[in-house]
Every structure is written in C-alpha cells, then in structure tokens.
Amino acid sequence: MRSILVIRVQPIPAGSSEAIPLTPEKLLGAVGYHVQVSDSEDEVMKLAREVDASILHLSLADVAYWVKRLVEEKSDTPLLWWCAPDTASSSAHDCEVDTSFDGIITPSMAGPEIHWTLHFAARRYMERKQWDQERKQLQSRLEDRKWIDMAKAILCDLKQISESEAYDLLRKKAMDERKRMVDVATAIVKAHQLLQS
Known part of the structure; x- marks a missing residue:
C-alpha cells in the first residue's frame, strides 16, 4: 500500500496566521507514502479508484455522506478516519456513527505505527468484503x-x-x-x- 487519498471537505486555508496543524498528507508523506488530497466530489470519485486506501479528514457528521458516495461509485479500497483535534472535537455528538471504518490514523502516530495501521486496515477491509459477500x-x-x-x-x-x-x-x-x-x-x-x- 503506497498511494493514499485524503478526502477533506474544507481545505486548510493558505497563509493562516495560526500554526498549521499536522495533516494526514504531511504525516503520511513524511513516512514515504504518495498522498493525493481532494475536496472536490468529482475528483475524489476519480481518484478513489486509483489509490490503495482513502483517509477521511472530516468530522463524523460528514463521513456518512462520503462513505455512501464511495460505495455507490464502487470504490474498492480500505477506508480510514483521521482522528485529530479538528475532526474529533466536531464529532462528539456523532460518535455512534453507522459507518464501518477499517482503521483510524492519529497525528501522534510514528512511521511504524502508520505502516501497521494501514496493514491491519487492509486486512480488516478484506475481512469486511468477505463478510459482505457471505451475507x-x-x-x-x-x-x-x-x-x-x-x-x-x-x-x-x-x-x-x-x-x-x-x-x-x-x-x-x-x-x-x-x-x-x-x-x-x-x-x-x-x-x-x-x-x-
């Protein structure tokens, strides 16, 4: 797994006076992954078929819509959630989301933790697909x-x-x-x- 898509609804503003938070693309890029970022629905649907995994840099309130869209477009890759202060704080009331993630990535993870998380997410994804087929x-x-x-x-x-x-x-x-x-x-x-x- 080398190519990752980061889906973000709100782009991080350029030239912000605040310290720019650690983003999934910075973290994954630093440990050797090729990362593409998009907030455009058309571009996401195109890129989702070309990558090895997708990471949702969204609040849980926005996740259900994007998961539904990815399933409709038959995007067949593991799905992870970026759990960081910006996404977690806006998700407190949505913690009982009905969406199945294959893994969670956090800003505090180091390279080996990211690799193992992505490895286990890929395995979890394959199990989930097999369960769905059996169902x-x-x-x-x-x-x-x-x-x-x-x-x-x-x-x-x-x-x-x-x-x-x-x-x-x-x-x-x-x-x-x-x-x-x-x-x-x-x-x-x-x-x-x-x-x-």
Whole structure:
C-alpha cells in the first residue's frame, strides 16, 4: 500500500496566521507514502479508484455522506478516519456513527505505527468484503428457500402429497429440465399466482 487519498471537505486555508496543524498528507508523506488530497466530489470519485486506501479528514457528521458516495461509485479500497483535534472535537455528538471504518490514523502516530495501521486496515477491509459477500450469499439462499417452500406448499395442496414428496417432485422436475431447483419453484409459484388472479 503506497498511494493514499485524503478526502477533506474544507481545505486548510493558505497563509493562516495560526500554526498549521499536522495533516494526514504531511504525516503520511513524511513516512514515504504518495498522498493525493481532494475536496472536490468529482475528483475524489476519480481518484478513489486509483489509490490503495482513502483517509477521511472530516468530522463524523460528514463521513456518512462520503462513505455512501464511495460505495455507490464502487470504490474498492480500505477506508480510514483521521482522528485529530479538528475532526474529533466536531464529532462528539456523532460518535455512534453507522459507518464501518477499517482503521483510524492519529497525528501522534510514528512511521511504524502508520505502516501497521494501514496493514491491519487492509486486512480488516478484506475481512469486511468477505463478510459482505457471505451475507449476500446467505440472503440469496434464504430467498431461494422461500421460493422452494412456497412451491412445495402449492404442490402439497394441489396434488395432495406430503412435503417430502413435493420436494422430491421439485428436485426431479429440476433435473429433468436441467434447471436450478429455485428456478422451477419460482415458475410454479408465479404460474399458480397467475391462475389465482
């Protein structure tokens, strides 16, 4: 992981009389990462596909919007939050955010801590993607099971057979037609619904 995108809504004003706070790009650049910074939504969406990770230098109130946008654009990289005095103080009332981060970076981190944080964020990201994929598979299986159960009920009612006989009938029809069992079940349910209406 070498290329990082920092997303910031409010650019740090140039020529500010106050001491310029440590920013993620300064910290990451100092330890060898290539960092790009953007506050433009169009530019962020373009860059998010090209980098290895994204860091949100935002208050938690702004995070939900950007995470949603990144997911919509299918940005497929680990997501970290820059937890610094400027972002943390404006986030006190939003600490129960529903967004899943893969890691947090703070200004007090040293080079090895940053490297390990990014390494663990990448692992956490891969686990999160795997869990999401497994969840979708389980939801698909539950949906398939629903269609099969409805078709079994219809067959039991129409043919006056037991549930196991209805299941065997569905399985045999699926094998004979070289279709998935759920496709046969769906066709039976939809045909029955059409005949009922």
